[in-house]
Amino acid sequence: MFRVLVSDPISRDGLEPLLEAENIEIVQKNVAEEENLAQYDALFVRSATKVTEQLMNQMPNLKIIARAGVGVDNIDVDQATRKGIIVINAPDGNTISTAEHTFAMIASLVRHIPQANMSVKNREWKRSSFVGSELHGKMLGIVGLGRIGTELARRAKAFGMRVAVFDPFLTKERSEKIGVEKHDFEELLNQADIITVHTPLTKETKGLLNKETIGKTKKGVYLVNCARGGIIDEDALCTYLENGHVRGVALDVFEVEPPEHTRLLEFEQVIATPHLGASTKEAQLNVAYQVSKEVLLFIQGKQVTTSINLPAMSDEAYKKVAPYDTLAQKIGSFLSQYMNQPVQSITIEYEGTAAEIETAYVTKSMIASFLKQRMDININTVNAGVLARERGIQFIEKVSDQNSGYSNSMKVTIHGEQTTSEIKGTSIPHFGERIVSVNGFSIDFHPSGHLLYIQHTDVPGVIGNVGRILGNHSVNIATMQVGRKEKGGEAIMMLSFDRPLDQPILSALTELDEIVFVKAIEL
Numbered sequence: 001m002f003r004v005l006v007s008d009p010i011s012r013d014g015l016e017p018l019l020e021a022e023n024i025e026i027v028q029k030n031v032a033e034e035e036n037l038a039q040y041d042a043l044f045v046r047s048a049t050k051v052t053e054q055l056m057n058q059m060p061n062l063k064i065i066a067r068a069g070v071g072v073d074n075i076d077v078d079q080a081t082r083k084g085i086i087v088i089n090a091p092d093g094n095t096i097s098t099a100e101h102t103f104a105m106i107a108s109l110v111r112h113i114p115q116a117n118m119s120v121k122n123r124e125w126k127r128s129s130f131v132g133s134e135l136h137g138k139m140l141g142i143v144g145l146g147r148i149g150t151e152l153a154r155r156a157k158a159f160g161m162r163v164a165v166f167d168p169f170l171t172k173e174r175s176e177k178i179g180v181e182k183h184d185f186e187e188l189l190n191q192a193d194i195i196t197v198h199t200p201l202t203k204e205t206k207g208l209l210n211k212e213t214i215g216k217t218k219k220g221v222y223l224v225n226c227a228r229g230g231i232i233d234e235d236a237l238c239t240y241l242e243n244g245h246v247r248g249v250a251l252d253v254f255e256v257e258p259p260e261h262t263r264l265l266e267f268e269q270v271i272a273t274p275h276l277g278a279s280t281k282e283a284q285l286n287v288a289y290q291v292s293k294e295v296l297l298f299i300q301g302k303q304v305t306t307s308i309n310l311p312a313m314s315d316e317a318y319k320k321v322a323p324y325d326t327l328a329q330k331i332g333s334f335l336s337q338y339m340n341q342p343v344q345s346i347t348i349e350y351e352g353t354a355a356e357i358e359t360a361y362v363t364k365s366m367i368a369s370f371l372k373q374r375m376d377i378n379i380n381t382v383n384a385g386v387l388a389r390e391r392g393i394q395f396i397e398k399v400s401d402q403n404s405g406y407s408n409s410m411k412v413t414i415h416g417e418q419t420t421s422e423i424k425g426t427s428i429p430h431f432g433e434r435i436v437s438v439n440g441f442s443i444d445f446h447p448s449g450h451l452l453y454i455q456h457t458d459v460p461g462v463i464g465n466v467g468r469i470l471g472n473h474s475v476n477i478a479t480m481q482v483g484r485k486e487k488g489g490e491a492i493m494m495l496s497f498d499r500p501l502d503q504p505i506l507s508a509l510t511e512l513d514e515i516v517f518v519k520a521i522e523l
C-alpha cells in the first residue's frame with residue numbers, strides 16, 4: 001500500500017489519477033493533526049504547510065513531496081535532497097490564474113476599486129475622491145519574465161501599455177518575440193509607472209525592491225507583488241508610502257502569512273488579497289491533476305518530469321537512458337565492492353551514443369550505486385551527488401567525441417586512497433550490458449549475479465587449479481572469461497556461479513601461489 005497524506009486544501013477531483021489507481025490510500029488531513037506521520041510515502045502540500053527538516057524526520061518513509069503549485073520556498077528542498085526525497089511541483093497549472101489575478105490587482109489599484117467599493121457600501125458617494133489613471137500608454141515594468149510575467153505582458157499589451165522587462169536570463173530574441181522592451185534593472189526602476197515582480201523568492205530576489213532601489217523609482221509609482229512576500233521589502237514600502245513617493249501598492253503575498261502584524265495594511269493606498277493568485281477552480285484542478293499524475297508515474301517506477309531536485313527527463317528520454325543507467329549501476333556497485341578503501345574521486349567518461357544521452361542522470365545513478373555498498377541510508381539519484389560531496393568524494397563527468405571501437409562505452413575510474421581502479425563497459429542492443437575492460441585487462445562478461453574476480457600470474461595450470469578447488473567445494477562454474485595484457489605477465493579471470501561463494505572457498509583460492517587477489521562480487 002502506498003500512503004499519501006494531503007496536508008493543504010487540494011482539489012479532490014484533481015487527485016483522480018491516484019484515486020483510480022489500486023493500492024493507494026489517500027488521507028486528507030493537515031500534518032499538525034496527523035499522529036502517525038511515519039506511515040506516509042508521499043506528502044501533498046500547497047504554500048501553507050511548511051515542510052521542514054523536522055517534519056521530514058518525522059516521516060522516515062517519505063519518498064516524494066508534491067507541491068500542488070509553483071513556489072517551493074515552503075519546502076526545505078536541500079534537506080529533502082539529502083534524504084533522497086524527490087520534490088515535484090506543478091509549474092504551469094496556475095500560470096493563467098495568477099497572471100489574471102495580477103492584472104486585476106493592477107486595474108483595481110489605479111482605479112481605486114477596492115476603496116471605492118468600501119466607500120459605496122458605507123453609503124457614501126465620493127466620486128472626486130477616487131479619480132484614477134488610465135493604463136493605456138503607461139509603462140508596466142515586469143521583473144521576471146517567466147511563465148506568469150509573460151502572460152501578464154500579453155494582457156498589458158492588449159490594454160495598450162508599454163511593457164519593460166528586467167530578467168537577467170531573458171534573451172533579446174525572446175523579448176522581441178513577446179514584444180517587450182528589455183531593460184536593465186536601473187532603467188526599469190527609473191522609467192516604469194507600475195512595477196510588478198514575478199520571480200521566485202531566492203537569496204538574490206529577497207528584498208530586490210528595498211529602501212535603495214525603491215528610491216530609484218519614479219515619484220508616484222505603483223508597486224505590485226503577486227509572487228512572494230519579501231521580494232519587496234515591507235519596511236521600505238511603509239517608508240515610501242508614508243512620504244508619498246509610492247502612490248499605491250497591491251499585495252497578494254506577505255513576508256509572514258497571514259500578515260497579522262504588518263503596518264502595511266493600515267495604509268489606505270494599499271490593496272490586498274490573501275494569497276489568491278492560484279485560487280481558481282481551474283488552477284486548483286490543473287495543479288492537483290499535474291502532481292497526481294507525476295506521483296503515479298513515480299509509484300509505477302517511471303520517470304517523473306517536474307522534479308525540482310532530479311534532472312528533468314521525459315519517459316521517452318528515459319527509454320534512451322535506461323540501458324546506460326543499468327550499466328552505470330552495475331559498474332558503480334562492482335567498483336565499490338572491489339575497492340575496499342576510502343575514495344577521493346570518481347571520473348565517468350561517456351563515448352559514442354552514450355555521450356548523447358542525459359549523462360548527469362546516469363552519473364548520479366552510478367554514484368548512488370557506488371555509495372549504496374558503503375552507507376546504510378536511503379541513497380538514490382536525488383541525494384547521491386550531495387552525499388558524495390559531503391564525504392569529500394569529487395566526481396567528474398567527461399563526454400568524449402573519441403571512438404575507441406565500441407558504438408557506445410562508459411569508463412569509470414576511481415581514485416582510492418591506496419590504488420586506482422577502472423572499468424569500461426558497453427551496452428549492446430538486445431544483448432545487454434558487457435564489461436569490456438577491468439584495470440586495463442581486456443575481458444568480456446555480463447555484469448550480473450554471483451561473480452568472482454581473480455587476479456593471477458599468467459602461468460600454465462592456474463585455470464585447472466581454480467577449477468579443482470571450486471569442484472572440491474561442489475561449486476559449478478556458470479561462465480568464465482580470462483584476460484591478460486602480455487604473455488606470462490599478470491592476468492585476470494572473471495567467473496560466475498549459480499550461488500554466492502562462501503569464505504572457506506575464497507581462502508582456499510587465495511592460498512594458490514599463482515593467485516594475487518580474489519574478490520567475490522554480487523551484482
Ligand SMILES: NC(=O)c1ccc[n+]([C@@H]2O[C@H](COP(=O)([O-])OP(=O)(O)OC[C@H]3O[C@@H](n4cnc5c(N)ncnc54)[C@H](O)[C@@H]3O)[C@@H](O)[C@H]2O)c1
Binds near residue numbers: 071168199253
Ligand atoms: N500569488 C500566487 O498565488 C502565485 C501563484 C503562482 C506563482 N507564484 C509565484 O510566482 C513566481 C513566478 O512564477 P512563474 O511560474 O512565472 O515562474 P518562472 O520560473 O516561470 O519565472 C520566474 C522568472 O524569474 C526570473 N528571475 C529569476 N531571478 C531573477 C532576478 N534576480 N531578477 C529578475 N528576474 C529573475 C527567471 O529568469 C524567470 O524568468 C513563483 O516563483 C511563485 O513564487 C505566486
Ligand SMILES: O=C(O)[C@H](O)COP(=O)(O)O
Binds near residue numbers: 046048072094278279
Ligand atoms: O507558488 C504558487 O503556486 C502560489 O503561490 C500558489 O500557492 P497556493 O497553492 O498556496 O495557493
